[in-house]
Amino acid sequence: MAAVLKGSFYLLGRYRKHVDLVHVSARHMSSKTQVGFVGLGNMGNPMAKNLLKHGYPVVATDVFPEFCKEVQELGAQIVDNPAEVADKADRIITMLPSSPNVIDVYTGPNGILKKVKKGSLLIDSSTIDPAVSKEMAAAAEKQGAVFMDAPVSGGVGAASSGNLTFMVGGAEEEFNAAKELLTCMGANIVYCGQVGTGQAAKICNNMLLAIGMIGTSETMNLGIRLGLDPKLLAKILNMSSGRCWSSDTYNPVPGVMEGVPSGNNYQGGFGTQLMAKDLGLAQNTATNTKTPVPLGSLAHQIYRMMCARGYANKDFSSVFQFLREEESQ
Amino acid sequence: MAAVLKGSFYLLGRYRKHVDLVHVSARHMSSKTQVGFVGLGNMGNPMAKNLLKHGYPVVATDVFPEFCKEVQELGAQIVDNPAEVADKADRIITMLPSSPNVIDVYTGPNGILKKVKKGSLLIDSSTIDPAVSKEMAAAAEKQGAVFMDAPVSGGVGAASSGNLTFMVGGAEEEFNAAKELLTCMGANIVYCGQVGTGQAAKICNNMLLAIGMIGTSETMNLGIRLGLDPKLLAKILNMSSGRCWSSDTYNPVPGVMEGVPSGNNYQGGFGTQLMAKDLGLAQNTATNTKTPVPLGSLAHQIYRMMCARGYANKDFSSVFQFLREEESQ
Amino acid sequence: MAAVLKGSFYLLGRYRKHVDLVHVSARHMSSKTQVGFVGLGNMGNPMAKNLLKHGYPVVATDVFPEFCKEVQELGAQIVDNPAEVADKADRIITMLPSSPNVIDVYTGPNGILKKVKKGSLLIDSSTIDPAVSKEMAAAAEKQGAVFMDAPVSGGVGAASSGNLTFMVGGAEEEFNAAKELLTCMGANIVYCGQVGTGQAAKICNNMLLAIGMIGTSETMNLGIRLGLDPKLLAKILNMSSGRCWSSDTYNPVPGVMEGVPSGNNYQGGFGTQLMAKDLGLAQNTATNTKTPVPLGSLAHQIYRMMCARGYANKDFSSVFQFLREEESQ
Amino acid sequence: MAAVLKGSFYLLGRYRKHVDLVHVSARHMSSKTQVGFVGLGNMGNPMAKNLLKHGYPVVATDVFPEFCKEVQELGAQIVDNPAEVADKADRIITMLPSSPNVIDVYTGPNGILKKVKKGSLLIDSSTIDPAVSKEMAAAAEKQGAVFMDAPVSGGVGAASSGNLTFMVGGAEEEFNAAKELLTCMGANIVYCGQVGTGQAAKICNNMLLAIGMIGTSETMNLGIRLGLDPKLLAKILNMSSGRCWSSDTYNPVPGVMEGVPSGNNYQGGFGTQLMAKDLGLAQNTATNTKTPVPLGSLAHQIYRMMCARGYANKDFSSVFQFLREEESQ
Incomplete structure (x- = not known):
């Protein structure tokens, strides 16, 4: 009926x-x-x-x-x-x-x-x-x-x-x-x-998430190299305008936070490969709508490079590890 | 004594x-x-x-x-x-x-x-x-x-x-x-x-802030083009992993939030030129310490381009305006 | 038959x-x-x-x-x-x-x-x-x-x-x-x-062309700011490893070369909008084949930003002008 | 006297x-x-x-x-x-x-x-x-x-x-x-x-060289993935507007050209680390003169990431290898 x-x-x-x-x-x-x-x-x-x-x-x-x-x-x-x-x-x-x-x-x-x-x-x-x-x-x-x-x-x-x-x-x-x-x-x-806006919201969120995660990783890495204690730096960022979900809830630096993939060798969580896929969708919709997304686009490229270098199945917060100097050097 | x-x-x-x-x-x-x-x-x-x-x-x-x-x-x-x-x-x-x-x-x-x-x-x-x-x-x-x-x-x-x-x-x-x-x-x-870490913390925060602001601007612009209402998109981001200070406290899209420069033609606030200066410092310290900062570096370039195109004295959230299609087109 | x-x-x-x-x-x-x-x-x-x-x-x-x-x-x-x-x-x-x-x-x-x-x-x-x-x-x-x-x-x-x-x-x-x-x-x-490789060759060429053109424009602009005469700089690049088609055949700096769009207020030639379209195709094929193209991707974004800022119908070498300080500043 | x-x-x-x-x-x-x-x-x-x-x-x-x-x-x-x-x-x-x-x-x-x-x-x-x-x-x-x-x-x-x-x-x-x-x-x-312009010319050349090399590497990699024969693609680029020193004289793809580091496992030549240093100089002079160099800046970051991932002493054309999928994947 x-x-x-x-x-x-x-x-x-x-x-x-x-x-x-x-x-x-x-x-x-x-x-x-x-x-x-x-x-x-x-x-x-x-x-x-x-x-x-x-x-x-x-x-x-x-x-x-x-x-x-x-x-x-x-x-x-x-x-x-x-x-x-x-x-x-x-x-x-x-x-x-x-x-x-x-x-x-x-x-x-x-x-x-x-x-x-x-x-x-x-x-x-x-x-x-x-x-x-x-x-x-x-x-x-x-x-x-x-x-x-x-x-x-x-x-x-x-x-x-x-x-x-x-x-x-x-x-x-x-x-x-x-x-x-x-x-x-x-x-x-x-x-x-309307139809498609659910996808749009998802894609938008994940693009900004990726940007925030890479940005947090770069920032934490730079701060550590400049002599800051990572926990202290995270605390400062989180009470300031640098604050974002990746810094205060899912910090990519091992030891800063408990219960997140960075504390577990980047296992579990949301894989780099899946993030690369979502960023590819964001890139395609941006290209098709002629919208400039410079950071989103670079974030996509970085996760793509990570996939090519063995990070495909690690959590996407492993970009912190990717940007750091390798131990063997 | x-x-x-x-x-x-x-x-x-x-x-x-x-x-x-x-x-x-x-x-x-x-x-x-x-x-x-x-x-x-x-x-x-x-x-x-x-x-x-x-x-x-x-x-x-x-x-x-x-x-x-x-x-x-x-x-x-x-x-x-x-x-x-x-x-x-x-x-x-x-x-x-x-x-x-x-x-x-x-x-x-x-x-x-x-x-x-x-x-x-x-x-x-x-x-x-x-x-x-x-x-x-x-x-x-x-x-x-x-x-x-x-x-x-x-x-x-x-x-x-x-x-x-x-x-x-x-x-x-x-x-x-x-x-x-x-x-x-x-x-x-x-x-x-130690000496210098105050500067390091400041520079790190502002680098992440710039990344978050440009990222938020790209994301809001993309979402709007895909048919999302800007206030709704901001709300979704702010309850999700895309959340950051620029999305929940200083949103760059006119009309989304009150009492921020985006609601006042990007006057007041923190000038693009000053942000470009801080990003230049971040870039220099990163270069000198051989630290990769891909998004921070691109954020610097974007604020530098904005300075060259008439945005020097507007609030740094005007990157949203910079990325949008000009009215006259 | x-x-x-x-x-x-x-x-x-x-x-x-x-x-x-x-x-x-x-x-x-x-x-x-x-x-x-x-x-x-x-x-x-x-x-x-x-x-x-x-x-x-x-x-x-x-x-x-x-x-x-x-x-x-x-x-x-x-x-x-x-x-x-x-x-x-x-x-x-x-x-x-x-x-x-x-x-x-x-x-x-x-x-x-x-x-x-x-x-x-x-x-x-x-x-x-x-x-x-x-x-x-x-x-x-x-x-x-x-x-x-x-x-x-x-x-x-x-x-x-x-x-x-x-x-x-x-x-x-x-x-x-x-x-x-x-x-x-x-x-x-x-x-x-095989079918599609004609397109592939075209797209590849234009992606590298765009990278070379933006790169040449950045480089010429930087050299001029550092006190080099543009014609001399072009000459040095063209006898060195910086040489590319955009530097030696289609130089984007007004006055360096005759018979190219840079000498004619960037009229004629290959429009920024068309370049943005081809870069969009390059981006899409790269995304679909999971190929990292960091510079190609950023080149795309830059031409996209130029389209949004009034350069859509100028020759693509006008990126030199886009990157320069505006007169009015 | x-x-x-x-x-x-x-x-x-x-x-x-x-x-x-x-x-x-x-x-x-x-x-x-x-x-x-x-x-x-x-x-x-x-x-x-x-x-x-x-x-x-x-x-x-x-x-x-x-x-x-x-x-x-x-x-x-x-x-x-x-x-x-x-x-x-x-x-x-x-x-x-x-x-x-x-x-x-x-x-x-x-x-x-x-x-x-x-x-x-x-x-x-x-x-x-x-x-x-x-x-x-x-x-x-x-x-x-x-x-x-x-x-x-x-x-x-x-x-x-x-x-x-x-x-x-x-x-x-x-x-x-x-x-x-x-x-x-x-x-x-x-x-x-005047004093300093020798350095300026050197830095400018190497910045454009790096951009051309990464651009050539991305392009060759993309073309190969799209089914083009690398030698043929190099030939097409070199007779077209994509031509540059890195494509026609120092091609980064093994087997395309003889007598270059790409044919010798990227040994000899100009080390990635040295290129990263020169790009750091370019970045610093650009920052100090407030000149936007978006591709030069990203090229710097890519060579910096390569240094962090074990490429420091390989020839700078090894960026082709860096961007390719690892064998083990």
């Missing part, structure tokens, strides 16, 4: 608001019906588990069958491909590594849009180019479905504990429906605007 | 700690005797006034006689040159535009060191190359005087209200004596370590 | 070489039959004229009908859209502003591939992302046609005088057929390798 | 030209009298030998006595320190590692200026900050001596074969006297202008 109403509002223009309300509450009532999930990797796995924990029946798939085992044991139904997921669920969450995967999962031969039901809500939590999000939204709209982008911040830990932040782009009237599901997996659900 | 004791400890090696205590308390007792002040510009003027307000007799000088009028009317004694200041006061504060001025005021033909008394305490609040601070300290030590570097953060407003932050480098046993005076002019007095 | 043979060789595997020879000579014999041309802008117009001058009947189209007038008066047949061009000619040259235009002209609803004949030779001289060239080649191959990328270096002047350089990517056995046409429009026809 | 005349011209203003002529010819006549040499390292050693080969008696010194042996065996007189050199010779050449060494050799307690004769010609071939050259010239002038800066391009090989290029700054009327000596050691002797 919801699906029918949903699909029809594209034809009904002037009744849209009203229909939406009907639709939303209809979908709300059906809230413990199937939720689809595509992409059961490091992030997708704990996210799907949290949906199960909250009582949602989950129907899921992944190109790697072994990734499906854990959620299957917890009660999820595993199907062959995204189209099958769409056949069984009218709310679907996707969590994939990159733009081509998203394009394939939505518009490929066995993609969601092959069997999507009218009125379905499709939420993509992958971090991809906002232009691709817009394309997917347009393709979904042609089938009478709604696509929202909802990339996350927070890593595997936050995914496990249900503490992710979701940045959501898409039709505002669908936000509550999306929020209902996202709340099972995240602590902050932020509405950002 | 203090001067004699002070001077003598250079000869007395093993009794140093003991003598210092005697000395410090001696100088403390004489705390309302003359304080010298060299450099009565935008910053020096309100700083000297605060000393007068706290009851210190001030003997001052400046190469521009007209800069001396205000403090003279408030009771300061004006003399011809730094040497004369040193002749009349054994605690002297200097506040000068750049390294060559400091070198001249201390070691020039009419410099402080020409007439400095043994045991004098010389505090330089200029922002200069830490290597120059070390040279001045060495030259002062030859005359039996103590030199400390104590650059400030906070602008003319903080100088007037006595709310500067002082970052102090020099012999730890002299810190209390310095603090006694600096407390009249500042709210935070931070001991940083 | 050629078309039939051509198309069939996709099925005939082992006879390919032989068939190709037959095909090529067949197409060669028909060399004064129709040549299609899509895109009659600043570059396309003189290129199409040169084909006409060499006796080739031309059938052409452009989205702007007024761009078609000149070649029509010279004897070209004008048709409605690229599909119509493909209907009338089995050798087609396209010269378009950017990747989306190319995608539309080839694969759009009225695109070349809608009516392309088997065995046709499609040569794209646009400067675009090599990945798009590869996509177009794959799409053309499905229709039994051959696609080659053949971007040019040299501007409107070289296009008019038939002195362009073409960098050609695609099946080596088709190179001679392509060369026959390209020779009418260019003085150097260079075979670069 | 020459010394007296020389010294006196500082007092004689209006007769200067005349006196100079007398002086120059006087020094010319005495051309086979003693020439002083300070600094017998990798470069100074072969340079001093070339003076001996040309029949000049040489009086030399170095802080490391073992560096003096070779020239001593060839007939040079070895003395204790620069002051002793100045006592015995009125034409002195210095070849030292960096600015502090130059300051010490000229103005230190046993420095040249302690015993320099009036009218002496002091030629410094070290690569240092032009501001230091100016200081030395001013100090020399006070003693009635003439100081010229004459840094070289070309490495140890060119020094041995007498094929260095000298870039000479200083009083034009002394250039011929300097040239007489420099011709024994170099093939090109270029007069650049």
Whole structure:
């Protein structure tokens, strides 16, 4: 019923608001019906588990069958491909590594849009180019479905504990429906605007994060060379205008702070390779919109050089180590 | 008396700690005797006034006689040159535009060191190359005087209200004596370590500040072009890992925040030209210590380009404006 | 006949070489039959004229009908859209502003591939992302046609005088057929390798060109500030290891060299905006192939900033002017 | 006699030209009298030998006595320190590692200026900050001596074969006297202008060289990743506007060119560490003259990072290797 109403509002223009309300509450009532999930990797796995924990029946798939085992044991139904997921669920969450995967999962031969039901809500939590999000939204709209982008911040830990932040782009009237599901997996659900703005917010944040991290690393390294004690320098920066998240919460210098990757040989955390990927997205969107991002662009290059020099799998705060003189010299 | 004791400890090696205590308390007792002040510009003027307000007799000088009028009317004694200041006061504060001025005021033909008394305490609040601070300290030590570097953060407003932050480098046993005076002019007095570390802390903070400001400007500009509302984007960044002082306290986008230069056509605040100067110092110290500072270096270049294109006297947050498309295009 | 043979060789595997020879000579014999041309802008117009001058009947189209007038008066047949061009000619040259235009002209609803004949030779001289060239080649191959990328270096002047350089990517056995046409429009026809390598060569050259030009501008500016005569400095660089095309052939400093845009207020030449576009392509291909290009990336950002500050239509050597202090300061 | 005349011209203003002529010819006549040499390292050693080969008696010194042996065996007189050199010779050449060494050799307690004769010609071939050259010239002038800066391009090989290029700054009327000596050691002797411009020319050339080398390395690496054959790409660049010394004479890609360090595992040539030093000088002079040098500055940072990562002693063309993916990844 919801699906029918949903699909029809594209034809009904002037009744849209009203229909939406009907639709939303209809979908709300059906809230413990199937939720689809595509992409059961490091992030997708704990996210799907949290949906199960909250009582949602989950129907899921992944190109790697072994990734499906854990959620299957917890009660999820595993199907062959995204189209099958769409056949069984009218709310679907996707969590994939990159733009081509998203394009394939939505518009490929066995993609969601092959069997999507009218009125379905499709939420993509992958971090991809906002232009691709817009394309997917347009393709979904042609089938009478709604696509929202909802990339996350927070890593595997936050995914496990249900503490992710979701940045959501898409039709505002669908936000509550999306929020209902996202709340099972995240602590902050932020509405950002039209489709693609969730990605935009994510990309912007990570670009500034990378700049702050490299900047903090350069600064700490310089200060240490000039004779400052690193803990004292961090303290001074943190009470001054140099303060940033990388200096006060995730300091890259071993010994300055506890419980962060710099204290654990840069293991865990957010890999340099993943940061390089996000900076590549930022670079592409900046290039495509003709926006100058000089520091963002250089940050991208530095993380790219780090990937080429063996830092791909270390936490992105290892840029401090990369900039320091090697021991052997 | 203090001067004699002070001077003598250079000869007395093993009794140093003991003598210092005697000395410090001696100088403390004489705390309302003359304080010298060299450099009565935008910053020096309100700083000297605060000393007068706290009851210190001030003997001052400046190469521009007209800069001396205000403090003279408030009771300061004006003399011809730094040497004369040193002749009349054994605690002297200097506040000068750049390294060559400091070198001249201390070691020039009419410099402080020409007439400095043994045991004098010389505090330089200029922002200069830490290597120059070390040279001045060495030259002062030859005359039996103590030199400390104590650059400030906070602008003319903080100088007037006595709310500067002082970052102090020099012999730890002299810190209390310095603090006694600096407390009249500042709210935070931070001991940083050996001579030059005050400058190091200042330079490090400002380098990271510049990186954060340009990074925030790029990010806000990119986000706006991608369809995000600037206030919302600032809010998202500030609750996420992109957070920094420039995003949450001094946002460069007009309309995002009140009471900052971006809301006032980038007037007031901290001039681009001054930031370029500090970044030049950071660059020089990094070059001299062979420390890579890729983002700091590019930040320097960007502020340098801005100076060349008419932004010299605008607040340094005007980099947001510099990066945006011109209206006329 | 050629078309039939051509198309069939996709099925005939082992006879390919032989068939190709037959095909090529067949197409060669028909060399004064129709040549299609899509895109009659600043570059396309003189290129199409040169084909006409060499006796080739031309059938052409452009989205702007007024761009078609000149070649029509010279004897070209004008048709409605690229599909119509493909209907009338089995050798087609396209010269378009950017990747989306190319995608539309080839694969759009009225695109070349809608009516392309088997065995046709499609040569794209646009400067675009090599990945798009590869996509177009794959799409053309499905229709039994051959696609080659053949971007040019040299501007409107070289296009008019038939002195362009073409960098050609695609099946080596088709190179001679392509060369026959390209020779009418260019003085150097260079075979670069598989499809996309023509673009790669163009992009690589322009990235290094931009780096050399900005580098030369910085260097000349610095030398002048240090007291060197600009002509003397150029002479020294050009006999030393600093030598590059921008220093010895296209010097950006007014007065150093005659007949270059720097001597004519940076009018004419290769616009900053076009350079920014090519650097954007370089950036995208570097990002997509995970290749670090730190200077290329910064060069891109600098040209992007120049576009934002009123330099979009000046020659790209105006970066010298951009970096200099403004007169008014 | 020459010394007296020389010294006196500082007092004689209006007769200067005349006196100079007398002086120059006087020094010319005495051309086979003693020439002083300070600094017998990798470069100074072969340079001093070339003076001996040309029949000049040489009086030399170095802080490391073992560096003096070779020239001593060839007939040079070895003395204790620069002051002793100045006592015995009125034409002195210095070849030292960096600015502090130059300051010490000229103005230190046993420095040249302690015993320099009036009218002496002091030629410094070290690569240092032009501001230091100016200081030395001013100090020399006070003693009635003439100081010229004459840094070289070309490495140890060119020094041995007498094929260095000298870039000479200083009083034009002394250039011929300097040239007489420099011709024994170099093939090109270029007069650049006032004192310091020799350094300026050297620094400018090397900054542009570094930019060109990194740019060539990025470009070649990108092209290779995009499927271009490196030799072909080099050929295309070298016939196009991307051409530069690093692409056509000293290509950084192994196998593209013979007889260059890239073909010999980046051994020999011009060390990364030395390039980083020269870029540091360029950076300092740019900072001090408030000149924006964005690419020069980033080039500096990249060579600095390379030094920190084990490339210090490899040829500076090894930046190609630094930017490539490591084998082990």
